[in-house]
Amino acid sequence: MLAQSLRTGSTLTVGFVLRDIANPLFANVARRCERELRRHGLSMVITSSDGDVEVEARNLSLLRRRRVDGIICSLVSEETPETIEVLRSFSAPVILLDREVPGLEAAAVLCDHATGVRRATAELLSRGHRRIGILSGSLAVRSSRERLRGYLSAYGDADIAADPSLQAFASFDAKFAKAETLRLLSAREPATALLTGGVPTTAGALRALRQLRLTLGQDVSLIALDEWPFFDALTPNLASVSRDSDEMGAASAQLIIGMLNGDSARTITVDTVFTARDSIGPPLKTSETSGGGPDQRGSSRMRV
Amino acid sequence: MLAQSLRTGSTLTVGFVLRDIANPLFANVARRCERELRRHGLSMVITSSDGDVEVEARNLSLLRRRRVDGIICSLVSEETPETIEVLRSFSAPVILLDREVPGLEAAAVLCDHATGVRRATAELLSRGHRRIGILSGSLAVRSSRERLRGYLSAYGDADIAADPSLQAFASFDAKFAKAETLRLLSAREPATALLTGGVPTTAGALRALRQLRLTLGQDVSLIALDEWPFFDALTPNLASVSRDSDEMGAASAQLIIGMLNGDSARTITVDTVFTARDSIGPPLKTSETSGGGPDQRGSSRMRV
DNA sequence: TTGTAAGCGTTATCAT
């Protein structure tokens, strides 16, 4: 088979570069994508970058040198020179998953985070929340930027000034999310609601709420940005802004198959949907928070 | 690079065959394994079998033909002739993850499910439960067989007869688990506790409980067999039998690195740990269940 | 129709 590929220059294999294989949302994108590629006679091999830009660049380079026929990737960062260089020097099709790399003309599957987050933020504002915290990864990633854009546009629509100290964009790590949640909730003027971007971020925030013994939808409201497999069954009944990972997988497969057949690079946009659930409630008055302990408040419908 | 591999016969790459990439526990095993292999200068490529034995055999064959230097796999089934044939005809090291394939002398990382499940079952029995349901995948997979073994040994230790109608071993699918949970809980003599093997199984069971409006730890007890990333933060406070996925990943890497250096095939066993949490309570008397609706009972501490 | 030879990019070997 090596000889075959050596001779023909084709491997009938697509490389799928995951930023972190342990993110079940993107794992599902990969699964769905593989199914679609298989239907078209293509194999898919996956690499996981382990959240590390160097590993990512090495993996991309490895796939290129192994002469895969195309690459689909959810990058750790859009600003790593080595990564950009490998992608530019790659002559076969490249599909970016929810990423925009400056100066790289590649096909992409983009998610409309801004609309979902704008609606979610607007809902919180309309319920009287004013201090809404938002946590997501570095702004060197499109999803974080788009989330911030949606958040700010809801504040703008409502003619309310957004407080930058409520915006924490640095890492998708659970530890970061927990620390920032603790900070936001124990501030002088604490946040009354949180938007948490991604699985680890939501997990970190929930750990912080548990530590503070706060009740969801009562002491604090929370909207998860992203759902993941079994979200409905395994997670406390969280409001969310979700996107369809099957659709993302199918779209990326469709794009690369098209390009292997000569189509030019284009973009597919995937919607996001805001769903209100029990984790949203009215804002708690600040005086109450600084007053008696949260334990004294009514039934613990959503004690985390 | 293709030419290099063609000439030298070595690819410095290990293939990792996942039964289902969307299972976050095994995704984490892969992540940890990759990290370890990378430290030793080896690359890892992942394939996902999508729960399908044919896809699995094709992926294994693909990796073999691509001349990977070794394969680590969590098989869909231990009884697929095509799969066994590919593995036998593969001259490089093979590591089985929690699997035993008859007639294949391969290294393996095995989890001691039986001990954990025995302790979990014993705890339920000691709290007065007699009708304990157990749900897991097909008995053509070692983990299911070991779980059953642990379950039966606890019943045996307590000198209580186990009812085969409470044992549902057929599929790791969430739909199957939901249907079986509904069956077990609406039977003439309903189960008062459940052991659910794996992520989708636990999710399916919880969906059924929610549909029946049952409260965990009160109307019914549940112990999840397996934890997964963020289990503590995102999942209702479930009792569990857990295993360390990082340890599994590191062990599989260690085994294959050893074999690439000439070591012979051996087995590493990974412990499981039973942890009691809020989802365990005393058994509900059957008369109560058939009597007033479950809604009338006390506080909904763990309403699902 | 069947068969033979060149070549893909790298490396190991052998001769200079």
Place this chain on the structure above:
DNA sequence: ATGATAACGCTTACAA
């Protein structure tokens, strides 16, 4: 030392 050459296994083009 340095450089030429064959071979890895397969595809393809061209000849028989």
